[in-house]
Amino acid sequence: MASPAKSFVxxxxxxxxxxxxxxxxxxxxxxxxxxxxxVAIGDLVLDLSVIAAAGLFNxxxxxxxxxxxxxxxxxxxxxxxxxxxxxxxxxxxxxxVDEPTLRDNAPLRAKAFFPMSEVKMExxxxxxxxxxxxxxxxxxxxxxxxxxxxxxxxxxxxxxxxIAYHGRASSVVISGTDIHRPRGQTTPPTGEKTxxxxxxxxxxxxxEMAIFIGPGNELGSPVTVENAADHIFGxxxxxxxxxxxxxxxxxxxxxxxxxxxxxxxxSPWIVTLEALEPFICEAPVQDPAPLPYLTETKRTSYDIPxxxxxxxxxxxxxxxxxxxxxxxxxxxxxxxxxxxTINGCNLRSGDLLASGTISxxxxxxxxxxxxxxxxxxxFISLEHGxxxxxxQDGDDVIMSASCQGEGFTVGFGECRGKVLPCKPY
Amino acid sequence: MASPAKSFVxxxxxxxxxxxxxxxxxxxxxxxxxxxxxVAIGDLVLDLSVIAAAGLFNxxxxxxxxxxxxxxxxxxxxxxxxxxxxxxxxxxxxxxVDEPTLRDNAPLRAKAFFPMSEVKMExxxxxxxxxxxxxxxxxxxxxxxxxxxxxxxxxxxxxxxxIAYHGRASSVVISGTDIHRPRGQTTPPTGEKTxxxxxxxxxxxxxEMAIFIGPGNELGSPVTVENAADHIFGxxxxxxxxxxxxxxxxxxxxxxxxxxxxxxxxSPWIVTLEALEPFICEAPVQDPAPLPYLTETKRTSYDIPxxxxxxxxxxxxxxxxxxxxxxxxxxxxxxxxxxxTINGCNLRSGDLLASGTISxxxxxxxxxxxxxxxxxxxFISLEHGxxxxxxQDGDDVIMSASCQGEGFTVGFGECRGKVLPCKPY
Numbered sequence: 109m110a111s112p113a114k115s116f117v118x119x120x121x122x123x124x125x126x127x128x129x130x131x132x133x134x135x136x137x138x139x140x141x142x143x144x145x146x147v148a149i150g151d152l153v154l155d156l157s158v159i160a161a162a163g164l165f166n167x168x169x170x171x172x173x174x175x176x177x178x179x180x181x182x183x184x185x186x187x188x189x190x191x192x193x194x195x196x197x198x199x200x201x202x203x204x205v206d207e208p209t210l211r212d213n214a215p216l217r218a219k220a221f222f223p224m225s226e227v228k229m230e231x232x233x234x235x236x237x238x239x240x241x242x243x244x245x246x247x248x249x250x251x252x253x254x255x256x257x258x259x260x261x262x263x264x265x266x267x268x269x270x271i272a273y274h275g276r277a278s279s280v281v282i283s284g285t286d287i288h289r290p291r292g293q294t295t296p297p298t299g300e301k302t303x304x305x306x307x308x309x310x311x312x313x314x315x316e317m318a319i320f321i322g323p324g325n326e327l328g329s330p331v332t333v334e335n336a337a338d339h340i341f342g343x344x345x346x347x348x349x350x351x352x353x354x355x356x357x358x359x360x361x362x363x364x365x366x367x368x369x370x371x372x373x374x375s376p377w378i379v380t381l382e383a384l385e386p387f388i389c390e391a392p393v394q395d396p397a398p399l400p401y402l403t404e405t406k407r408t409s410y411d412i413p414x415x416x417x418x419x420x421x422x423x424x425x426x427x428x429x430x431x432x433x434x435x436x437x438x439x440x441x442x443x444x445x446x447x448x449t450i451n452g453c454n455l456r457s458g459d460l461l462a463s464g465t466i467s468x469x470x471x472x473x474x475x476x477x478x479x480x481x482x483x484x485x486x487f488i489s490l491e492h493g494x495x496x497x498x499x500q501d502g503d504d505v506i507m508s509a510s511c512q513g514e515g516f517t518v519g520f521g522e523c524r525g526k527v528l529p530c531k532p533y
Numbered sequence: 534m535a536s537p538a539k540s541f542v543x544x545x546x547x548x549x550x551x552x553x554x555x556x557x558x559x560x561x562x563x564x565x566x567x568x569x570x571x572v573a574i575g576d577l578v579l580d581l582s583v584i585a586a587a588g589l590f591n592x593x594x595x596x597x598x599x600x601x602x603x604x605x606x607x608x609x610x611x612x613x614x615x616x617x618x619x620x621x622x623x624x625x626x627x628x629x630v631d632e633p634t635l636r637d638n639a640p641l642r643a644k645a646f647f648p649m650s651e652v653k654m655e656x657x658x659x660x661x662x663x664x665x666x667x668x669x670x671x672x673x674x675x676x677x678x679x680x681x682x683x684x685x686x687x688x689x690x691x692x693x694x695x696i697a698y699h700g701r702a703s704s705v706v707i708s709g710t711d712i713h714r715p716r717g718q719t720t721p722p723t724g725e726k727t728x729x730x731x732x733x734x735x736x737x738x739x740x741e742m743a744i745f746i747g748p749g750n751e752l753g754s755p756v757t758v759e760n761a762a763d764h765i766f767g768x769x770x771x772x773x774x775x776x777x778x779x780x781x782x783x784x785x786x787x788x789x790x791x792x793x794x795x796x797x798x799x800s801p802w803i804v805t806l807e808a809l810e811p812f813i814c815e816a817p818v819q820d821p822a823p824l825p826y827l828t829e830t831k832r833t834s835y836d837i838p839x840x841x842x843x844x845x846x847x848x849x850x851x852x853x854x855x856x857x858x859x860x861x862x863x864x865x866x867x868x869x870x871x872x873x874t875i876n877g878c879n880l881r882s883g884d885l886l887a888s889g890t891i892s893x894x895x896x897x898x899x900x901x902x903x904x905x906x907x908x909x910x911x912f913i914s915l916e917h918g919x920x921x922x923x924x925q926d927g928d929d930v931i932m933s934a935s936c937q938g939e940g941f942t943v944g945f946g947e948c949r950g951k952v953l954p955c956k957p958y
Binding site for chain 2: 265279288330367400401453455459531
């Protein structure tokens with residue numbers, strides 16, 4: 109894939125947001141104002157409401173659309189891939205070094221660009237429903253082994269179903285939001301009947317990625333696995349914070365609830381499938397073959413290297429604790445989407461579908477402390493000092509991802525959140 | 534509690550919507566137009582957008598509010614109990630036989646009233662998140678016995694935790710919406726490894742009630758059990774349609790997903806706590822005593838008789854298959870709400886919290902066919918002919934509820950849905 113021309117906006121080597129990326133987000137200027145859609149370019153944010161108001165989205169699908177004058181990306185997401193391609197072509201042209209329209213219009217540039225360090229990012233869509241899958245075979249095997257032993261590691265249905273549950277939409281927060289340690293009930297101590305009740309002692313991260321849904325589907329009408337990609341707007345990083353002690357005591361028979369719904373952090377910039385095209389790779393071979401409704405004629409995934417680092421309170425350096433990759437996932441996003449709708453369940457624009465913890469087969473690729481400490485039975489050494497079994501108060505958990513292209517980087521920025529002590533109650 | 538004056542709107546004996554009730558909903562006139570809030574009175578719907586535009590909400594909290602000129606009740610729900618009480622007082626006065634303002638203004642009456650049979654009801658709120666509890670001890674014991682045997686009937690945590698899971702908000706539909714039988718994977722036949730894949734053969738109803746949340750809470754800040762009622766706007770009936778075969782195969786380890794999220798039906802009229810005050814009763818004694826954060830100084834519930842009937846395709850009569858009561862629930866709505874937020878999880882106005890299937894101790898009070906047919910091992914006789922183990926295509930499932938006061942009825946109307954065959958795929 110040929111690179112587009114360079115941008116007149118300076119983009120340093122290794123910067124996550126060159127002209128090849130152009131991820132979408134929603135931001136407020138630091139001086140205040142309503143949330144509005146933006147695109148990241150280098151160290152700047154381009155205000156799409158300004159570009160739209162200036163009449164520069166002049167293609168047939170967007171010239172009369174109000175999708176960029178809204179406080180969320182839902183309307184733009186709903187337009188579908190032809191409109192997304194038109195927006196990308198318009199923006200790549202507008203931002204290119206050879207195009208004078210914006211480059212040479214100083215008053216418009218002054219209105220349209222904001223330093224990224226001076227804006228406040230927001231959750232980019234009104235999330236109607238948030239679904240969390242469980243699509244890493246390594247993660248499912250590890251947690252199954254921990255909780256049920258090696259002989260029953262994978263649940264009986266796991267190789268047939270992209271297992272998922274509904275999570276909480278209200279507590280999805282944007283990167284940089286502090287997370288208060290949750291309190292709750294825990295399993296009664298041995299020999300006792302009364303549960304514990306305390307701040308979670310086993311707070312964990314889960315390294316995930318998530319897609320935002322573009323056009324939805326009608327209730328009763330499934331999306332086929334072959335058409336699924338047309339319903340996917342793009343990807344973000346996600347930290348599915350998990351309180352293992354609360355989760356364990358509450359989880360049978362109806363699954364995760366308070367162990368998860370106190371907070372879920374996402375990265376602010378949605379990287380589109382168009383930007384990820386250079387990083388398409390083969391998806392893992394599936395054995396047994398899935399049922400026909402989950403069978404893809406061509407199984408592809410994305411080669412997206414992922415990283416998790418922990419920066420304890422007062423430390424200046426973050427210690428990397430995990431290096432994984434999106435490509436390890438056994439179930440693809442198209443399979444997830446086809447499964448989610450096979451019973452007629454309707455998805456809506458702005459819905460969030462997460463991957464589940466992305467653990468891999470390599471050493472160092474375990475996507476949670478639960479797995480790394482093997483349920484707290486061993487210490488994890490931090491490279492810049494200290495050890496952990498689970499997350500401590502004051503720890504900043506920093507996820508990041510970037511794909512290295514030929515002469516450019518397509519990155520996701522960071523998904524970070526600091527754990528604060530449990531609030532008084 | 535003294536009854537208010539009678540209304541100038543005729544309300545027949547046994548009608549669910551006298552002046553004592555005044556439930557809120559959202560409707561469209563049959564001739565078209567935007568959805569708007571309304572109140573049921575007798576066989577009529579009063580258009581609250583018209584009443585507000587006429588300046589008749591003239592109390593201090595509502596006179597300058599735009600909450601009744603919106604397409605959902607979320608804004609009104611967010612205002613909280615003082616505003617709800619003001620609205621109720623205004624409406625009871627406006628509709629009373631002694632008050633000329635509306636009674637004697639024929640042009641305003643012509644604009645403000647619609648025959649209930651000629652409006653289309655809508656889901657009354659934008660539901661940010663929908664949570665389903667599991668709060669009937671009888672239902673939990675029955676399903677536990679069916680799936681795990683009598684010695685492990687109640688899960689170990691059940692007497693300590695108001696167990697719940699997150700359901701799907703997108704597929705909550707209003708009474709009268711047809712439900713297509715879902716298809717999906719089912720447990721592999723004995724001796725085989727490949728799952729079944731077919732229209733559900735074990736489609737069921739679940740008799741539930743649900744609350745809409747009024748004012749929400751901030752992320753990180755729990756609602757106490759004593760303050761919980763201030764966050765509850767009112768109640769509706771709910772049918773939590775369930776495909777037992779899909780549910781069984783997918784459910785371990787993360788709980789219900791496609792077995793539930795193909796459709797959830799609610800009744801259109803939200804009955805407020807004020808209307809239910811005459812029907813407050815004691816809640817069941819809890820043994821063991823719950824943890825302090827779930828301990829109520831006074832345990833109350835509501836005496837709301839519930840009924841489920843089945844009307845097969847082509848039949849003129851519906852056969853009652855269940856008579857239960859909201860008061861049977863072991864965990865109260867205040868306990869549900871306190872538990873839901875104890876980890877800091879935030880609720881938002883318009884969120885929906887359902888009770889779980891309401892089964893009782895009496896014969897005939899089982900709130901699902903799963904329990905009535907004991908997992909399909911015996912037939913249920915319909916009083917007007919025919920038998921069932923689960924729901925057949927063409928069956929109309931009709932839930933209703935009404936509370937008998939002294940000289941008046943506070944009812945919920947109906948929550949109904951007809952099952953259509955699985956759509957071609």
